[in-house]
Amino acid sequence: MMLFPRFYPNACVGAMVLLATATLPLLGQPQPLATQTARREQVQREQQRLQPQHYDLRRYPLTADQETHWRRLLWATALQQPQQPQVFQALRQILNRAEAKNLTPTAQKIITQALQVSNLYLRQYPITRPQLQPSLEQVVKTSPHPRWVALALNSLARSDSLTPAQKTQLITQTRQRFPQPPDLLQIVLQELAQEPLPLPPVEELLAWQAQPDQMQLYVFCQRNRWTPCTLIVKNNQGEFHREQGQMWSRPLLLQSVYGLDWAFTYGQTPQGLQRLAGITETRKGELFRAYGQFPLVKLFLPFEPGVKEFFPGEPVPTLAAYQERLPPRWRDYAPLHQSYQAGRLGRSLLRIHGTGDTPELFARPPGVDHAWNPALGCLTALELYTPQGELERGDMAAILRVLDMASGGTRMGYLLVVELPDSVGITLGTAWLQPYLDKMPGIARP
16 A cells, blocks of 8 residues: 655644555444554654654755655654654744744744644643743744734743733733734734633523524533533434433544644634534545544534535624524623634634544643544544454444434534533533533523
C-alpha cells in the first residue's frame, strides 16, 4: 500500500493525514491501520520528527522549501508535547518574527502554527510559561497583525500567566494600538472584559425546540473540555430518545488539539446552535486515521456555505433571528451566541465523528486517563480497536442509528452545545440531568 502525505488545513481534525491508494475494509471488518503494529509505527514516525536538531532554524529556515518540515514538526509537537529546550528556543525564534510586516506566506503559516502550539504549552504546562511568556507579550505589544495579537493576548490571559494589573495593561495597550479592531480581535477583547454571567434555567433549555418537527441534539459540557461531554437527543416530536426505559446518551469530546478557544481556527467546538444536515459517507481508502470507519455527521454554522438554509426561509439569519430560536431567558446569554460569531468569523467543517488514531498519539494533561481523542473543532466519539485491528467499541454506530430514528430518516435537525458550571456536577450518563427534567415545563417552541 503506497501512502501519500497531504495537508488538510480546513478539516476539523488534522493538519496532516495520510491518504491510502488502496481501499480500506468495509464497516465491521478488521482495519489494517488500526492494528497494534500499524499504530506503533504511526506514533514512532511522529516521535522521530521531534529530534532536537529538527528545531534548528539555521538548518531549516522559514522558507518555502522547508514549509512541510515545519508544518509536520509543529503538528508532531502539538501531538506529543516534548519539553526539550530546543522546542522552546525554536518557538521563541519564530514568534520573534511576528513583528515584521512583509512576511512570506510560508512564514505566516509557520508563525500562526507556532502561536497555536505556544498556546497549548502555556495553558497546559505552567512550568513552560517563563520560556514563552516574554515572546507572546512581545507579539501583543509589537506585531502589526491583529490575528496574531488576538491569539497571543488570549493565550496569556486565559493561562493565568498575567497578574490582573498586567492583563489590564495589555488589553489597554491593545485597544490603543487597534482603536477599531478587526472582528477576531474585537471578540477576544470583548470576551476578556466579560464578567461571568448567571446561568439561565437548564430546564427551560431542555423544554425548548429550536424548530418545530425537527430533531434536536443537546451536548452538555464542563468548562474543562478534556472531560467528555454528554450527548442526548430529542426526536422530531419533541420527545427525548429512550432505550430500555432510560434516557439514551453517549459521551463526546469537544476539546481542541491546540487547546484554542472557540473563536480561533482549530479551536474548541463553539457553544450555541448548529445546523445538522445529513452525513458524509465513509470514503474508500481515505482519512481512516482522522475520522474512523463510520460516516461523519455534518454540522453547519450560521454563514457557512454548504447548507441551503440555516433556519427555514433564512439562509443567513441575523443575530436577532438566531436569538429567537433560543429559549426566552437564554437569548441574551452571550456564550450561546458563539456559534453565530464563529460562523461569521469563517469557521467551518465541524463534524461529529469517530477516530482511527490510537489514543497514544495524543499527549494528555496530568489526570486525564480516558481514550477519547481531541480534534480541531469537531465532536469526537469513542472508537477503540483490538491489537488485531478489530473494532472493540464504536459509539458512532449507535449515534448514527439514533439520529436516523429521531429525525424520521431525514437526518436533519439542530445541535445545541452548552457549557455548564462545575457546580452542576456533570457525570457520565444522564442521572445528573434528572433534577432539571423533573422541573421541565411542557415542550416550548418558537
